[in-house]
Amino acid sequence: MDLESFVRDVPNFPKEGVVFKDVTPLLKDPLAFRECILRLSEKAMKVDFNIMVAPEARGFIFAAPLAFEIGKALVPVRKPGKLPYKTKEIEYELEYGRATLQMHVDAINRGDRVLIVDDILATGGTMQAIAEMIEESGGEVVEILCLAELGFLEPRKRLSRYSVETLITY
Numbered sequence: 587m588d589l590e591s592f593v594r595d596v597p598n599f600p601k602e603g604v605v606f607k608d609v610t611p612l613l614k615d616p617l618a619f620r621e622c623i624l625r626l627s628e629k630a631m632k633v634d635f636n637i638m639v640a641p642e643a644r645g646f647i648f649a650a651p652l653a654f655e656i657g658k659a660l661v662p663v664r665k666p667g668k669l670p671y672k673t674k675e676i677e678y679e680l681e682y683g684r685a686t687l688q689m690h691v692d693a694i695n696r697g698d699r700v701l702i703v704d705d706i707l708a709t710g711g712t713m714q715a716i717a718e719m720i721e722e723s724g725g726e727v728v729e730i731l732c733l734a735e736l737g738f739l740e741p742r743k744r745l746s747r748y749s750v751e752t753l754i755t756y
């Protein structure tokens with residue numbers, strides 16, 4: 587199945603010059619979404635890790651069924667003010683602006699082996715920020731796994747310290 591055909595380009599969203607990769611057509615097609623989760627599972631099962639970490643909001647959509655499918659722990663990274671316990675946070679830049687993400691201070695323990703999951707890898711800013719929080723907590727990022735990467739933004743250069751796997755490359 588050609589998963590790429592279920593991702594729609596929306597020019598000039600959320601701002602002029604950005605071509606937004608819209609995954610909602612993929613979510614709306616049960617067979618395509620299922621195929622996507624199974625293909626991500628195949629990749630994730632090759633990795634020796636104990637915790638999956640994913641950012642709000644689109645990361646959750648892919649990480650939750652994936653964690654369920656392969657029986658792994660899931661740690662949510664959220665936008666500010668959403669997590670109820672003590673948090674650590676990081677400010678970062680992504681393709682279309684600046685943002686902040688938070689994680690519970692006790693979510694990652696020293697020695698944890700972490701797989702980070704998201705939908706779109708654009709500049710890699712979001713992944714780099716999450717990796718920093720994980721490493722500050724003593725965890726090791728063993729892989730970054732995303733549905734699609736925007737190769738022309740060269741996220742792999744910025745993430746050269748990490749193993750990066752994706753299903754679609756633009």
Ligand SMILES: O=P(O)(O)OC[C@H]1O[C@H](OP(=O)(O)OP(=O)(O)O)[C@H](O)[C@@H]1O
Binds near residue numbers: 645680
């Ligand atoms: O590689 P980058 O340049 O950092 O961009 C990628 C990030 O941008 C999007 O999230 P967004 O912050 O738009 O949040 P959302 O999932 O709530 O839509 C996407 O889901 C990734 O997390």
Ligand SMILES: Nc1ncnc2[nH]cnc12
Binds near residue numbers: 681736
């Ligand atoms: N072009 C893009 N499409 C969808 N999500 C994104 N996150 C960052 N850049 C993006």
